Amino acid sequence: MVEGKRVIVKRKRKKKKKRKLILFVILLLLISAVAFSVFQYWEGKKAAEDRINDPERNEEMEEYAKDFEASEPVDGKLNMLLLGEDSDEYGISRTDTIMIGQYDVDNDRAKLVSIMRDTYVNIPGYGYNKINVAYANGGPELLRQTIKNNFDIDIHHYAIVDFEGFGHIIDTIAPDGVEIDVEKQMNYTDNAGGLHIDLEPGMQTLSGEELLGYARFRHDGESDFGRVRRQQQVMSVLKEELLSFSSIIKIPKVVGTLIPYVNTNMSETDIGRYAVSFLSNTPGEIETLRIPVELPNSYWPVDHSHAGEVLEIDEAMNRQALEDFLERGINPLEEDSSNSEMETQQ
Known part of the structure; x- marks a missing residue:
């Protein structure tokens, strides 16, 4: 009887030791993961150290953030203004990429709206x-006001990436390149803008600089319409690349690299919080829309003496389409397609 009790006591001690060992190993792994993440984060920042110490850039970032009148997200839907920036020959900042990215935290949905840069709108104070x-x-603040006034959509944050930064970020996410199906021969050189595009058709593995060229190319029959479509394609490909296992372990380094190259009013804490949410509750395919929408009488080209060739739009139609897409989860193009099929059947 006594011997039996001793055996039971010994077994209990062994179980306790085993539990302690397991807890110790888990704790060690967690500490190692945190240490690795911190190391990767600072490695990313170190790689872009010259950007962090750029006083002119830092001043611009502070000015933009101070002026931006952000509202808080409603119903878990974060609307982010995504801008691609470069400078003209006189050093004046301009953007040929204007997107609204929406992340619906509660429903794990991601949406992307591209607004054509030539869309003719009423700009507060400028006509x-x-x-x-x-x-x-x-x-970004005047652009936020313009989007609100013309389309009645609230923007909560902005992120501006210059084209140099885009290439660096891509090379950090995918140092071996990104696979993409190049649809046609693409050749274009802009020495003043530092843009050189030379791509062959077919499945290609592109570096950050080459992928940027693919996304910016517009010297064909599609012009800006083709560029917007390719930009949305690139964003979807990058989302899949970022979520691959090999890229997930580099997330801290990506964030560290991203911050110096992105001008944003979002805090590093919020960036981390949304990144964790995005990775733990991965949205499915990114839903996309373009403004002006591809519906009958949605837009038409007009040449104005003060603005050049623009896209005038049916404001009510495009405002409704954008609201339906972002707020109600209705894709106006799918609705129109369904209506057309019903009319054909009748």
């Missing part, structure tokens, strides 16, 4: 002009 003129004249 009607191309929408990218709002950014040139008043930065």
Whole structure:
């Protein structure tokens, strides 16, 4: 009887030791993971150290953030203004990429709206002009006001990436390149803008600089319409690349690299919080829309003496389409397709 009790006591001690060992190993792994993440984060920042110490850039970032009148997300839907920036030959900032990215935290959905840069809108204080003129004249805040006034959509944060930064970020996410199906021969050189595109058709593995060229190419029959479509394609490919296992372990380094190359009013804490949420509750395919929408009488080209060739739009139609897409989860193009099929059947 006594011997039996001793055996039971010994077994209990062994179980306790085993539990302690397991807990110790888990704790060690967690500490190692945190240490690795911190190391990777600072490695990313170190790689872009010259950007962090750029006083002119830092001053611009502070000015934009101070002016931006952000509202808080409603119903878990974060609307982010995503801008691609470069400078003209006189050093004036301009954007040929204007997107609204929406992350619906509660429903794990991601949406992307591209607004054509030549869309003719009413800019507060400036009158009607191309929408990218709002950014040139008043930065992200004037662009936020313009989107709110014309489309009644609230923007909560902005992120501006210059084209040099885009290439660096891509090379950090995918140092071996990104696979993409190049649809046609693409050749274009802009020495003044530092842009050189030379791509062959077919499945290609592109570096950050080459992928940027693919996304910016517009010297064909599709012009800006083709560029917007390719930009949305690139964003979807990058989302899949970022979520691959090999890229997930580099997330801290990606964030560290991203911060110096991205001008944003979002805090590093919020960036980390949304990144964790995105990775732990991965949205499915990114839903996309373009403004002006591809519906009958949605837009038409017009040449104005003060603005050049623009896209005038049916404001009510495009405002409704954008609201339906972002707020109600209705894709106006799918609705129109369904209606057309019903009319054909009748």
